[in-house]
Amino acid sequence: MEIYSSIKHLLTESLLETFPQTEGDEIEAVVTHWLQSPSTDIPFLTQSMRDHCWASVGVTKRHVKARSVREPLAAYQTLLPIDWSGVPFPPNQENTFKFIDLFAGIGGFRIAMQDLGGECVFSSEWDPYAKKTYELNFGEVPFGDIRKISENAIPDHDILCAGFPCQPFSLAGVSARNSLNTAHGFACETQGTLFFDIVRIIREKRPRIVFLENVKNLVSHDGGKTFSVIRNTIEALGYSFSYKVIDSSPLVPQRRLRCYMVCVRNTEQPFEFPEIQGPPLPLKSILEKKVDESFTISSKLWEGHQRRTKRNLERGTGFTAFCADLEKPSNTIVARYGKDGKECLIPQEKNNPRMLTPRECARLQGFPESFIIANAKTISYRQFGNSVAIPVIRRISESIVNLLVNNPENL
Template identity: 50%
Template sequence: MSKQIHIRLDDVVYDAITDYNKDNDISMHDTVSNAIMQFLTQKNLEDTPSDVLFRFIDLFAGIGGMRIAFDRAGGKCVYSNEWNKYSQQTYFANFGEQPEGDITKVDENSIPDHDVLVAGFPCQPFSIAGVAKKNSLGRATGFEDKTQGTLFFDICRILKAKRPKAFMLENVKNLKSHDKGRTFKVITESLEELDYEVFHAVLDGQNYVPQHRERILIIGFDRKRYGKDIDFHFDLTPVKPKPIIKDILEPKVDDKYTLSDKLWSYLQNYAAKHRAAGNGFGYGIADPNGVSRTLSARYYKDGSEILIEQKGKNPRRLTPRECARLQGFPDDFVIPVSDTQAYKQFGNSVVVPLMADVAQLVVKKMKELDDRNND
């Protein structure tokens, strides 16, 4: 839902904006809308209280799951970056800030000072060949050689320029095994070359929400500030009692979420075909007293990985609000986009209470290290 406004511009201003639009191939609507949101974002950032525990930045921010986690730990977000326009829309609706776009074009020195860098970065292939060649020639390689051309490189250059006290990175579990472990080796070596003590663990969200969702978290603390004598453990505090699927279900759901006869028949036939071939592919009916499969960004296509059984009806997919709950987002989290975009956004997001638990541990360790330095 949107509203219209009418504004008057002096001719010289209108001509300048028109030229800008032509040069950047964008519409007048987008230019004016972005300018207003940037103004509101700046106003929100200027309202930062002086007594916040720490400041953090939110990179590859998505819809702000990691931000909520660090907000709860007592921090203040001073910068966010997310390129997807629909995710930007959801982010703005909930935090009053428009994340900056394309991180590859951002000057790292322009980013505000911060204590913690937070990023749910995409996993991209790394070129190992160039590194191997340099090694064979006896030449030193650093993160710039190893990671140039990947979005992980942008994290590294920001860490190098701003040197936050700590960072927390999130990615899919398979990052550790990607390219026979070489990708993960490049990542950890690059972070260590930047003089950070690095810790990592694969964690499952099912102790916080009723969803089996494994993700890798990579934590780092600045050796230049704290030295090498740093110890960190993922001592988590799971939710009790353990959440189950029926905890997140809405009492009344629109019939549009019920699978059509055609789609339900297709999914059943597809599953039968793969069962006959000895494969495990197929739809998943969620146990109301158990946990679901992993919610993915493809959920909008047919909802097959997590279906809810209904008496006298075909199964249904989860509603966007139920997907939000499955990821641990609070019920007052605003969903301003279409169902299709919402499914993509929540499927790409994080388990908020798990991230909040780890964020508390990072902040606690940071305070311990700061206190040790001040002794």
């Protein structure tokens, strides 16, 4: 058996040589999606390219055709001579539902869904560093800009998952854009309107359930008008629309309030969110015992934090920076955390406070210890700050999967 990286390289080079007209920027996504789901429709993958892939791994077209007539998808997986042992979260051999992972980031949704028996048949993410982290952990390169992919090319699926870009709606994002006199919300052309790319996929593919996540400020953005557009648009497509703002701190030691939306096809019955309650978890529970001195902030930075905190408290506005209370959950970890760490500074005896390590940030979001952290510190901080709290996603996903299983024909 060939290890994943070797067979991926073989197919990528072979396809580019044999089909020079193919979409070069997306060839690795095409190849890795095929390796995961060889019988599924894949953007930019023609039948000739598919036949070439089968031949390249030593499987004849006649053999594939014979198996396709009488055997389910799992049989195709066994045909591919791939060793997934270097991939922490490889595809399941048996699946009970299919999902797609839009604005996938580093795969928080995927870990939860795959763990519950889901097969990811399509992923998309435009940040190149996040795509690299995603590949290292799942053995799949997400497709790039979703705006460039036709909704007709998206594979059929049961659940659409999307943590669509939150910066145009977040309190920090809105404040920053206002100060720069730039657009926010749906008026932000590069990110705000990506919601409507979700809509065109829903309209074409009609997934049974749509599962969305965003910042809590989405509900009140622009006086509630933005949220009304989202709700009305989805309901007009024939889906119920339910939402709940949930605090993650009973499940991970981070106070992260996010708006979760679950939309169910062909029903007016609201989705019942699971109750997530309990005492908040303490930050100390995820701290590493030995941390390199490089995570300790400089005296200049710490003095600047203290000076600006004092000034902002006196004038009643602006950020503040204090050492975290280790007996309580952390503040929300955000994408900018790597800039100066002000959201969560860990006190140290006889020393300046330190920043969290990337592994500690991963733990605050509920990522397993086996998750590979691929990049430099600043990039890793951004990736975890943009990610989802996996235990919350999993709890909601459990209810979603139960709904699918108990209503196989009605949704």
